[in-house]
Amino acid sequence: xxxxxxxxxxxxxLDLSASQNDQELQEVxxxxxxxxxxxxxxxxxxxxxxxxxxxxxxxxxxxxxxxIDVGCGTGLVGLELKKLGYTxxxxxxxxxxxxDIAIDRGYKSLLLGNLNNSLPIESNSYDAALxxxxxxxxxxxxxxxxxxxxxxxxxxxxxxxxxxxxxxxYGFDEVIERLESENVWKILELTKHDYMTKKRVMGFYCIxxxx
Ligand SMILES: C[S@@+](CC[C@H](N)C(=O)[O-])C[C@H]1O[C@@H](n2cnc3c(N)ncnc32)[C@H](O)[C@@H]1O
Numbered sequence: 001x002x003x004x005x006x007x008x009x010x011x012x013x014l015d016l017s018a019s020q021n022d023q024e025l026q027e028v029x030x031x032x033x034x035x036x037x038x039x040x041x042x043x044x045x046x047x048x049x050x051x052x053x054x055x056x057x058x059x060x061x062x063x064x065x066x067x068i069d070v071g072c073g074t075g076l077v078g079l080e081l082k083k084l085g086y087t088x089x090x091x092x093x094x095x096x097x098x099x100d101i102a103i104d105r106g107y108k109s110l111l112l113g114n115l116n117n118s119l120p121i122e123s124n125s126y127d128a129a130l131x132x133x134x135x136x137x138x139x140x141x142x143x144x145x146x147x148x149x150x151x152x153x154x155x156x157x158x159x160x161x162x163x164x165x166x167x168x169x170y171g172f173d174e175v176i177e178r179l180e181s182e183n184v185w186k187i188l189e190l191t192k193h194d195y196m197t198k199k200r201v202m203g204f205y206c207i208x209x210x211x
Pocket of ligand 1: 022070098
């Protein structure tokens with residue numbers, strides 16, 4: 001397929017070395033939303049959504065469980081959940097323009113929220129959370145993993161990806177282990193797989209059970 005020069009320009013102009021603030025990121029995703037899915041497939045070759053849902057699916061027994069997709073973007077994780085028969089999932093994202101595209105992708109409800117702050121969700125609300133593509137350059141750091149556990153019921157699951165480029169440099173390796181030693185969660189699986197195949201970037205995939 002022909003590559004869109006527009007798409008390539010947007011991704012390659014992202015300053016991946018700098019920390020972006022939430023407003024800057026919202027501007028990036030506002031511009032990116034309409035061509036995000038194209039870039040996901042044809043420019044980046046991103047496979048984190050199907051890979052995450054495959055891992056998640058190994059540990060879930062009831063497909064009607066209440067799930068939240070944090071940083072749902074245009075809903076590519078929702079599409080994968082729907083394919084596998086999941087029926088009860090919501091999405092939340094900082095970008096209204098990304099959420100607008102997710103509307104017909106199977107989510108029961110979609111809301112605006114910022115993982116760098118407290119999410120507008122009560123504690124212990126969901127059986128499981130997915131968070132794919134959010135722990136990456138300039139987006140959200142490891143200190144916010146605990147916020148994901150806050151909204152999950154005891155014995156529920158948290159499944160997330162971390163871009164390999166920021167895994168050690170942002171301290172995800174230490175925080176993931178520390179949350180286990182502090183008895184916040186038990187890690188069920190932590191593995192490294194393909195993430196953005198056309199950029200030759202790998203990602204860490206983690207699923208943990210909240211205590
Ligand atoms: C690389 S995209 C991944 C989207 C989707 N999960 C996927 O896998 O296709 C990152 C998403 O995280 C969202 N995001 C970035 N910072 C966020 C924050 N602080 N809180 C919530 N969402 C955020 C962006 O708006 C964007 O939709």
